[in-house]
Amino acid sequence: MPRGWDEWDRWDRWPKYVPAAERRAQAAMEIKKRAKKGLVAVPVLIEGRDIARTFWGKAWCENLERYSDYSNRLPRGRTYVRNGSVVHLGIESGVVKALVSGSDLYEVKVEVGSVPATRWKGICKDCAGAVDSLVELLQGKFSKAVMSRICEPKSGLFPSPTEIKFTCSCPDVAAMCKHIAAVLYGIGARFDQSPELLFRLRSVDHQELIAHAGKELPASRNRVSTTRVLEVDNLSDIFGIEIAESDEPATKQRAAKTKAARGKRKPG
Numbered sequence: 732m733p734r735g736w737d738e739w740d741r742w743d744r745w746p747k748y749v750p751a752a753e754r755r756a757q758a759a760m761e762i763k764k765r766a767k768k769g770l771v772a773v774p775v776l777i778e779g780r781d782i783a784r785t786f787w788g789k790a791w792c793e794n795l796e797r798y799s800d801y802s803n804r805l806p807r808g809r810t811y812v813r814n815g816s817v818v819h820l821g822i823e824s825g826v827v828k829a830l831v832s833g834s835d836l837y838e839v840k841v842e843v844g845s846v847p848a849t850r851w852k853g854i855c856k857d858c859a860g861a862v863d864s865l866v867e868l869l870q871g872k873f874s875k876a877v878m879s880r881i882c883e884p885k886s887g888l889f890p891s892p893t894e895i896k897f898t899c900s901c902p903d904v905a906a907m908c909k910h911i912a913a914v915l916y917g918i919g920a921r922f923d924q925s926p927e928l929l930f931r932l933r934s935v936d937h938q939e940l941i942a943h944a945g946k947e948l949p950a951s952r953n954r955v956s957t958t959r960v961l962e963v964d965n966l967s968d969i970f971g972i973e974i975a976e977s978d979e980p981a982t983k984q985r986a987a988k989t990k991a992a993r994g995k996r997k998p999g
Contacts, residue, residue, distance in 0.1 A: 749834050751814060758818045758832035772830070775817040775917035782812060782916050786871025788923035790882050794889035795915055801892065801907065808912025816910075817917040822928045827918055831910040837901045839914045844894040845934035850886055855939055862940050869926045869937075888933060 749757075762772050783789045795801050811817070811831065819830040827841040846854075861877045862868050871878075881888045899910045922929050930937035 754832045754834070755815070758816075758830075758836050761836045762818055762830070770819070772819040773821060774815065775812060775820050775920050776815065777813050777920055780813070782809065783919040783923050785923045785926065786878070787869075787926040787929055788919045788921075790871075790878075791889060791919040791922055791929065792916060794882065794884075795919075797884065798892050801915075804905070804907040805912050805915065807907075807909035808914070808916050811909055811913035812916045812920065817913050820914065820917045820921055822918070822921060822932050824931055824934045827914065827932065829914040829917065831899075831913055833901060833910060835901070837899055837910050839899045839910050840897065841911070841914060841918070842896040843890050843932050846888065851935050851939075853886065854880065854888060858940055865938065865941055868940060871926070888929070888935075890933070 762770070766772065783792050795805060811833075816832045817829055818832050818836070819828075821828050825843055825845055827839075827843070829839040829841070831837045831839055857880050858877050862873055867873060885891055897907070897911045897914075899908050901908055901910055903909075918932075927937055
């Protein structure tokens with residue numbers, strides 16, 4: 732018998748209504764039990780009405796909503812993710828594992844295919860010279876041309892429905908239940924906090940975008956970024972010499988040191 736089936740009405744097979752407060756209490760108890768077995772729960776917390784606010788989070792959600800396969804099913808998960816029903820969401824290479832609070836605590840698994848090597852190579856090449864730093868990349872602060880390239884359907888960084896597989900332990904027979912929909916939105920919310928997780932999920936190294944950008948920069952700019960600048964104090968330590976900080980010309984400083992040295996000499 733499917734998990735949670737005993738809570739469904741025996742005549743119409745619709746689940747009995749369980750107040751949100753009761754669902755949260757049940758979920759908290761279950762999470763506590765799993766914590767003793769090693770689970771470190773990372774819930775999805777949404778503040779306000781916006782599920783995602785940054786470039787990466789919004790781009791993920793907008794990419795999902797772009798596809799007709801998902802457009803009719805995703806709205807079912809918005810309320811769930813907003814009210815804190817996604818009590819755990821972990822992202823690893825190629826897979827997302829989550830726990831969603833409903834009539835029971837349901838297990839959701841979302842598998843996302845890795846970016847094909849040729850596609851990733853093309854993204855890096857097209858973005859070369861346009862991403863100056865890791866901070867800029869993770870904050871989504873780059874040109875519209877780079878944004879368009881990264882978000883390009885089928886050839887960009889975000890997955891199409893054919894690259895996504897999902898399962899849920901709930902008894903709902905729909906291809907995408909509200910628990911899965913909530914998790915898909917929860918992934919976008921998580922990218923708001925840790926955008927580097929998108930690259931982990933797609934099994935690519937985000938720092939390669941920066942490396943390619945560096946190769947395309949002018950030689951003079953590369954020299955500035957790669958040359959180590961030694962400060963005066965470092966020079967003193969390394970070479971065991973004193974570096975004068977006076978504004979006097981070097982010749983006057985040497986003359987003063989020479990004179991002082993002669994005064995200290997013992998008579999012959």
